[in-house]
Amino acid sequence: MARTTGSDGERTEAAIREAAVNLIARQGYEAMSMRQLAAEVGVQAAALYRYFPTKEELLFTLMREHMEGLGEAWEKTRPAGADPSQRLSAYVRNHIAFHIERRHATHVSNMELRSLSPERLTHILRLRTAYEKELRAILRDGTDTGAFSIDDIGLTAMALIQMMTGVIVWFRPDERLSIAEVTATYLSMTMRLVGARHDGAEERHVHEHAQLRA
Amino acid sequence: MARTTGSDGERTEAAIREAAVNLIARQGYEAMSMRQLAAEVGVQAAALYRYFPTKEELLFTLMREHMEGLGEAWEKTRPAGADPSQRLSAYVRNHIAFHIERRHATHVSNMELRSLSPERLTHILRLRTAYEKELRAILRDGTDTGAFSIDDIGLTAMALIQMMTGVIVWFRPDERLSIAEVTATYLSMTMRLVGARHDGAEERHVHEHAQLRA
DNA sequence: GCAATAATAAAACGAACGTTCAATTAATTC
DNA sequence: GAATTAATTGAACGTTCGTTTTATTATTGC
Numbered sequence: 001m002a003r004t005t006g007s008d009g010e011r012t013e014a015a016i017r018e019a020a021v022n023l024i025a026r027q028g029y030e031a032m033s034m035r036q037l038a039a040e041v042g043v044q045a046a047a048l049y050r051y052f053p054t055k056e057e058l059l060f061t062l063m064r065e066h067m068e069g070l071g072e073a074w075e076k077t078r079p080a081g082a083d084p085s086q087r088l089s090a091y092v093r094n095h096i097a098f099h100i101e102r103r104h105a106t107h108v109s110n111m112e113l114r115s116l117s118p119e120r121l122t123h124i125l126r127l128r129t130a131y132e133k134e135l136r137a138i139l140r141d142g143t144d145t146g147a148f149s150i151d152d153i154g155l156t157a158m159a160l161i162q163m164m165t166g167v168i169v170w171f172r173p174d175e176r177l178s179i180a181e182v183t184a185t186y187l188s189m190t191m192r193l194v195g196a197r198h199d200g201a202e203e204r205h206v207h208e209h210a211q212l213r214a
Numbered sequence: 215m216a217r218t219t220g221s222d223g224e225r226t227e228a229a230i231r232e233a234a235v236n237l238i239a240r241q242g243y244e245a246m247s248m249r250q251l252a253a254e255v256g257v258q259a260a261a262l263y264r265y266f267p268t269k270e271e272l273l274f275t276l277m278r279e280h281m282e283g284l285g286e287a288w289e290k291t292r293p294a295g296a297d298p299s300q301r302l303s304a305y306v307r308n309h310i311a312f313h314i315e316r317r318h319a320t321h322v323s324n325m326e327l328r329s330l331s332p333e334r335l336t337h338i339l340r341l342r343t344a345y346e347k348e349l350r351a352i353l354r355d356g357t358d359t360g361a362f363s364i365d366d367i368g369l370t371a372m373a374l375i376q377m378m379t380g381v382i383v384w385f386r387p388d389e390r391l392s393i394a395e396v397t398a399t400y401l402s403m404t405m406r407l408v409g410a411r412h413d414g415a416e417e418r419h420v421h422e423h424a425q426l427r428a
Numbered sequence: 429g430c431a432a433t434a435a436t437a438a439a440a441c442g443a444a445c446g447t448t449c450a451a452t453t454a455a456t457t458c
Numbered sequence: 459g460a461a462t463t464a465a466t467t468g469a470a471c472g473t474t475c476g477t478t479t480t481a482t483t484a485t486t487g488c
Contacts, residue, residue: 185365186369
């Protein structure tokens with residue numbers, strides 16, 4: 001046999017991406033075979049090579065688009081002239097919303113870096129660093145204006161990102177907490193962590209979301 | 215050839231464990247081949263099977279002993295009748311010290327869970343849950359006595375553990391910060407995160423370690 | 429120093445891997 | 459409706475994988 005009825009390149013490529021994200025997140029990149037991926041898509045292994053020249057290029061594409069999407073989401077959300085507390089709040093909301101929506105893709109981007117060639121690894125890390133830099137800038141501004149009280153900006157930024165991204169490890173959409181509740185609690189923890197001053201407009205905003213649970 | 219001069223079972227097994235932890239941490243469990251591991255140890259692949267019946271059993275042994283070691287370290291360190299702030303402080307110190315000392319083993323225990331069979335996965339997760347339970351108990355006691363102000367104990371515990379364990383992702387022993395400085399900053403962030411009251415003996419204790427950097 | 433045992437080497441097993449190639453059919457273009 | 463292009467199959471390639479088997483040598487106990 002050969003070309004099958006109703007076959008469509010775009011649909012097949014989308015199906016490959018989706019199946020690959022799920023399989024790699026569940027089993028790991030090395031553990032997923034191209035034959036297994038093909039079976040999940042409902043196609044022969046050779047067909048995959050029409051869309052991605054190698055297995056690693058497929059992984060790289062998934063990671064790159066995930067990181068680019070994260071940066072773009074932040075650029076659309078970022079408040080222009082807001083004060084540090086509002087900007088930090090927006091950063092946290094965007095980060096958590098984006099990662100909860102894309103749990104599997106995040107898992108892939110965080111866990112499979114070692115399977116990339118050095119050049120591709122550098123590419124992904126550059127995207128990640130640019131995104132983290134935005135957080136450090138917010139923390140620095142907040143420290144300068146006195147809105148935050150931070151010991152070490154770089155270390156605090158890493159701690160915050162680890163804490164927020166960790167959501168995907170344990171969060172399940174159908175369990176005890178809703179996304180809104182989780183986000184509110186993480187916002188509250190973040191503001192405490194950076195020693196945000198408890199006065200001004202932002203403070204009321206935070207508390208209104210933070211006291212949902214005891 | 216066969217048995218080599220100076221060969222010794224105990225030394226070989228220790229060399230296998232150490233090489234395996236490093237290789238798996240660097241490349242991942244699936245990406246490490248038994249032949250590569252054997253070459254690192256300076257032995258033929260078949261010799262590995264004298265010490266570990268399968269590759270997965272080797273992985274499981276490494277993980278189990280790491281998790282057991284973490285629990286034992288905490289049991290030795292845990293202050294008996296101390297107040298919640300002191301106990302939380304001890305927990306953070308122990309966690310960070312243990313993980314920084316065993317960066318590679320921690321990486322393995324955190325990243326390779328999906329390569330375990332269901333029964334072995336359950337075993338490891340039980341050890342991990344028991345350890346995390348200790349933190350939740352401290353947070354609960356602190357909330358009850360009013361020492362802490364926490365929105366959601368389970369969520370805060372997960373956030374703290376993600377934050378602390380994240381140290382191994384970026385910390386390099388020979389760089390900008392010493393272990394003591396990192397620990398102090400994480401202690402400070404932890405106490406803020408749980409809303410620790412800024413009065414009593416513990417408060418002085420925290421600040422004395424936390425203000426090393428700006 | 430001789431038997432027993434511990435530790436390893438060397439070779440081989442079948443299975444699975446990523447990838448390539450030629451053939452074949454569906455959809456599109458004119 | 460013929461020619462062209464897009465999409466896929468099925469078989470095969472050489473390599474590597476985890477593991478087993480058998481033989482061989484070093485060490486230990488008596």
